[in-house]
Amino acid sequence: MGVRIQMLVALTSLLALFPSLTVTVAVMSVDLGSEWMKMAIVKPGVPMEIVLNRESRRKTPTVVCLKENERLFGDSALGVSVKNPKTVYRHLQSLLGKKHDNLQVKVYQRCFPEHQLQGHPVRGTVYFNSSLETHYSPEELLGMMLNYSRGLAQDFAEQPIKDTVITVPAFLTRQSEGQSCMLHRWQV
Numbered sequence: 379m380g381v382r383i384q385m386l387v388a389l390t391s392l393l394a395l396f397p398s399l400t401v402t403v404a405v406m407s408v409d410l411g412s413e414w415m416k417m418a419i420v421k422p423g424v425p426m427e428i429v430l431n432r433e434s435r436r437k438t439p440t441v442v443c444l445k446e447n448e449r450l451f452g453d454s455a456l457g458v459s460v461k462n463p464k465t466v467y468r469h470l471q472s473l474l475g476k477k478h479d480n481l482q483v484k485v486y487q488r489c490f491p492e493h494q495l496q497g498h499p500v501r502g503t504v505y506f507n508s509s510l511e512t513h514y515s516p517e518e519l520l521g522m523m524l525n526y527s528r529g530l531a532q533d534f535a536e537q538p539i540k541d542t543v544i545t546v547p548a549f550l551t552r553q554s555e556g557q558s559c560m561l562h563r564w565q566v
Contacts, residue, residue, distance in 0.1 A: 406531040407543040408524065412471050415440050417527050419535045429527075429534045438527070441468045442519050444508065451526040464492045467506065470523075471547060473516040478504050 404421035406429070414437045417429035431438045433453050443455035445465045450458060459466040469489075472482050478497030483504055487495055494507040498515070505515045524544075532539050 403541070404531075404535040404537050404539050405541045405543065406528065406535075406539045407545070408527050409545045410471070410524075410547075411440065412469055412547060413440060414438065415523070415527060417531050419531050419539070421535055421537065427534070429531050431530055438530075439468070440470070440523055441466060442470075442523055443467075444514070449522065451523060463490075465508075467493070467514070467516075467519050470516045470520045473504055474520065475517075476504055477502050480504075 404419050407418045407420075409416040409418075416437055418426050419429055420426050428436050430436060431452055435453075438452040439456050441452060441455040441459070443450035443458045443466045445458060445462065455466055459468075469486065472486055473495075476483050478495065483495060487493070495504045496507050496513075497503070498505050501515075503515065505513050506519070507513055524542075528539060528542070
């Protein structure tokens with residue numbers, strides 16, 4: 379019995395000398411609204427924290443600007459919308475998975491006449507026709523916004539984030555949310 383206890387104590391002491399082999403992982407959550415989004419992170423040893431954006435605000439506008447060779451998000455994109463509204467995309471959630479003849483698409487075109495929406499020949503859903511060679515689906519643009527939110531959360535957490543919890547407005551479907559996340563290889 380004494381040898382067994384000595385071996386157990388020796389093994390426990392040896393294991394205590396090795397660094398922990400478990401990987402600490404942070405998880406983020408995104409509250410994705412039609413106009414604003416909020417992000418939070420949970421990481422080991424720290425309670426939930428609200429992520430601040432680059433302007434040190436808790437709320438970030440859900441807006442994407444694709445101007446020449448640069449992408450702007452949030453408040454920076456809103457600033458561009460005053461001078462160049464054609465390059466700024468907002469209220470994307472109302473277009474997710476919608477066919478070109480849908481009533482919400484017509485309402486969107488009345489509210490934002492600067493955007494040319496067309497029906498995708500294969501999927502049947504709408505996409506933005508930015509120029510002759512540039513087309514973006516609402517899912518792609520929302521995926522860019524979600525990728526931006528992950529970057530903010532990773533900077534705030536100071537470690538990589540692989541898992542995400544997304545809350546969305548009630549009118550979004552699980553499929554449209556999944557397509558946006560799949561574009562950036564997120565695990566939701």
